[in-house]
Amino acid sequence: MPLIVRDATPADVPAIAALYADEVREHVNTYEYDVPDEAEMSLRLQSVIAAGYPYLVAELDGQFAGYAYASSYRARIGYRKTVENSVYVVPGLKGRGIGAALMKALIEACEARGYRQMIAVIGEPTNTASIRLHEKFGFTLVGIFRGIAWKHDRWLDTVQMQRTLGAGTTAPPQDE
Structure with a gap:
């Protein structure tokens, strides 16, 4: 069976x-x-869907291969057309196009919902696979926050990347 995203x-x-x-x-x-x-995790899934954001799953040969979703970038109303993405792929299946399929479908789903910007918050600059995936889909580096998180006994940097969706900033949102 082929790779499917649903x-x-x-x-x-x-x-x-x-x-x-x-x-x-x-x-x-x-x-x-x-x-x-x-x-x-069930509550988180329900919350994302209830808020109108896409939550997707990839299957490869009928088996779970990863998931992706979009959610609010920030809570303030002015950010309502900006989403943050999350993409996770089963470790043994990385490098097989699953992340790309999820990202493509997620971008399309967000554009169909009228979102205008997508932000990627990437766990650290050494996560080159995630950075390359985002670059492949037109994300550009916005910046790196140095040492803003502590996990596994070390300080971590955080990469932020951004991609325009749909009409971007060329016109006000349709709900204005």
Whole structure:
């Protein structure tokens, strides 16, 4: 079976939670310390979808391969047309186009919803695979915050990248 990207469902929560748990415990792609359980991950999924953001899952040969979602970049109303993206791929499946398929579908879903900017907050400058993926989709480096997070007994830098969606800043949002 081919690679497919589809909307996430509650049935995906165990696989999403397992992948995210590995990220929390072993890596710095999230600065969360405590692994959220499936109930918490289910609430997060529901919250993202209820707010009108896309939450996607990739399957390769019928098996869970990763997930991606967009969420609010900041809470203030003025940021309502800007989203932050998150993309996670099962470690043993990296380098097979799954991240790219998720990113492409996520960008399309955000543009269809009228969002104008997408921000990537990348766990540190050494995450070159994530940086290259974002560059491939037109993201540009906005800046690097030095030493703003502490995890795994070290200070971490954070990369921020940005990409225009749809009409970008050429016109006011349609809800104005």
